[in-house]
Amino acid sequence: MVSDEADSGSDSPPLLSGDSEALSQFIENMGLYFEDYGIPRIGGRILGLLLVARRPVSPEEMSEVLQVSRSSISTNLRSLLMAGLVERVSLPGERSDYYVISEEAWERSLEMRLEGIQALREIAEEGLQGLDAGHPARQRLEEMLSWTAMVEDAYRKLLEAWQSRKEVPA
Amino acid sequence: MVSDEADSGSDSPPLLSGDSEALSQFIENMGLYFEDYGIPRIGGRILGLLLVARRPVSPEEMSEVLQVSRSSISTNLRSLLMAGLVERVSLPGERSDYYVISEEAWERSLEMRLEGIQALREIAEEGLQGLDAGHPARQRLEEMLSWTAMVEDAYRKLLEAWQSRKEVPA
DNA sequence: CGATTGTTTCAGTCTTGACAGAAACAAGTG
DNA sequence: CACTTGTTTCTGTCAAGACTGAAACAATCG
Numbered sequence: 417m418v419s420d421e422a423d424s425g426s427d428s429p430p431l432l433s434g435d436s437e438a439l440s441q442f443i444e445n446m447g448l449y450f451e452d453y454g455i456p457r458i459g460g461r462i463l464g465l466l467l468v469a470r471r472p473v474s475p476e477e478m479s480e481v482l483q484v485s486r487s488s489i490s491t492n493l494r495s496l497l498m499a500g501l502v503e504r505v506s507l508p509g510e511r512s513d514y515y516v517i518s519e520e521a522w523e524r525s526l527e528m529r530l531e532g533i534q535a536l537r538e539i540a541e542e543g544l545q546g547l548d549a550g551h552p553a554r555q556r557l558e559e560m561l562s563w564t565a566m567v568e569d570a571y572r573k574l575l576e577a578w579q580s581r582k583e584v585p586a
Numbered sequence: 587m588v589s590d591e592a593d594s595g596s597d598s599p600p601l602l603s604g605d606s607e608a609l610s611q612f613i614e615n616m617g618l619y620f621e622d623y624g625i626p627r628i629g630g631r632i633l634g635l636l637l638v639a640r641r642p643v644s645p646e647e648m649s650e651v652l653q654v655s656r657s658s659i660s661t662n663l664r665s666l667l668m669a670g671l672v673e674r675v676s677l678p679g680e681r682s683d684y685y686v687i688s689e690e691a692w693e694r695s696l697e698m699r700l701e702g703i704q705a706l707r708e709i710a711e712e713g714l715q716g717l718d719a720g721h722p723a724r725q726r727l728e729e730m731l732s733w734t735a736m737v738e739d740a741y742r743k744l745l746e747a748w749q750s751r752k753e754v755p756a
Numbered sequence: 757c758g759a760t761t762g763t764t765t766c767a768g769t770c771t772t773g774a775c776a777g778a779a780a781c782a783a784g785t786g
Numbered sequence: 787c788a789c790t791t792g793t794t795t796c797t798g799t800c801a802a803g804a805c806t807g808a809a810a811c812a813a814t815c816g
Contacts, residue, residue, distance in 0.1 A: 438716025445709045454624050456774060468713060468723045485776045490794055517726060522733040539615045543638060546608025553638045556687060563692040574740045626804060655806050660764060
């Protein structure tokens with residue numbers, strides 16, 4: 417679903433290069449993957465494109481390469497910006513804005529998972545307060561609570577590990 | 587959104603007890619939470635109900651307590667069964683089937699996360715094959731790959747830790 | 757072997773939200 | 787200060803799928 421009829425009247429360096437069939441497939445797969453997780457397919461495809469592009473990409477180019485309307489690009493881009501997954505860069509002497517994958521995209525992704533599990537832990541805590549001492553369901557909610565706590569802890573550690581992955585190279 | 591007008595002509599032990607306002611809230615929160623993650627809201631509410639119920643619950647009771655049609659219960663129950671989050675139990679002398687949260691529900695939940703991240707790693711691997719050696723995007727995809735590998739590893743460890751949480755109590 | 761009770765499947769309705777196209781808006785340039 | 791270019795907002799359309807009620811199906815009991 418990726419057509420590279422860009423470059424129309426442009427002398428900018430090529431956007432994509434390499435096995436374009438594989439890259440199209442990659443972009444499409446990203447779209448499908450994210451769709452499974454509640455992110456609009458086009459948003460996922462934008463991320464895919466930004467991941468394999470040789471240089472920052474303008475909304476106009478996204479629209480051409482992904483074959484979707486500019487308004488869709490605009491809407492999805494805004495969501496991705498707000499989620500901290502994409503960043504705007506100003507290319508010197510260019511009037512249009514250009515976008516790249518955020519440096520912290522993967523970190524943000526972990527943070528979002530962390531937030532999700534925290535929310536679930538809070539639900540468990542509140543639910544537990546509605547059960548009397550000897551209630552047969554208490555055990556289940558306590559198990560849920562310890563599960564969320566355990567996963568939350570793992571995410572925290574993962575986040576730290578990821579953040580400090582560059583230090584101590586050897 | 588939970589009305590406990592069950593018990594209609596029944597002498598079975600009560601389904602819910604405790605702070606019913608809090609429990610309703612819990613069930614509703616579970617529905618909303620799961621909805622955010624692509625699971626039908628009713629499915630989430632069923633899980634919530636099963637978590638705080640005093641005993642196994644029949645589809646009929648779910649329909650009454652959650653105020654949704656039996657066919658919705660049936661459909662969602664089937665999904666939950668297939669996902670391994672819910673189990674059927676046969677109550678002796680009862681004609682209707684009863685359901686409980688699966689013992690392995692939380693474990694299954696981790697397994698599903700693991701499968702998700704594996705899929706993403708495969709996407710990254712395939713995409714990487716479409717990029718030539720010196721391609722500026724290689725670094726990004728390699729970072730994506732190492733991120734997925736790291737998260738995948740963490741999930742595996744988490745899964746093991748959860749599975750063996752009962753052994754070695756002291 | 758009807759009749760009752762419980763469960764699943766089916767077809768239709770309704771809601772949600774993604775997307776497109778057009779209009780509105782900004783900003784920069786001659 | 788028009789005019790061009792680029793971006794966002796708005797409105798309408800469309801598709802996906804969650805949910806319901808009714809019909810079909812099983813199984814059990816008198």
